[in-house]
Amino acid sequence: RPSSCRSPASSGPQDLAGVAGGGSSGSTAVPRSPPPLRVHNHFEGASLLTTKRGICESMSKLYLPLGRDPFGAVPLTFIVREGTSDPQFALWREAFEAFDAAAGQ
Known part of the structure; x- marks a missing residue:
């Protein structure tokens, strides 16, 4: 049965960082940080x-x-x-x- 706290896009323990014991039961899972936000204030040719x-x-x-x-x-x-x-x-x-x-x- 899938965990209720895992997002639908999450595919398993490889989506967790800083997990003691590689995601085994009883460990505290820390979700990976999202990639840094990239903001652009210009468009080429415009x-x-x-x-x-x-x-x-x-x-x-x-x-x-x-x-x-x-x-x-x-x-x-x-x-x-x-x-x-x-x-x-x-x-x-x-x-x-x-x-x-x-x-x-």
């Missing part, structure tokens, strides 16, 4: 939808031709490609200083 840069560019291309502000729908984003010499960096600095002054810090 960077226009799965990266901040891609989302920013996609939303800008969608909203700007319609005369709408894309940052009313997504957070204010700056894509700085060339360090401090990039024009986007200057825009970021202006926005940062404006927010800093508004916060009174």
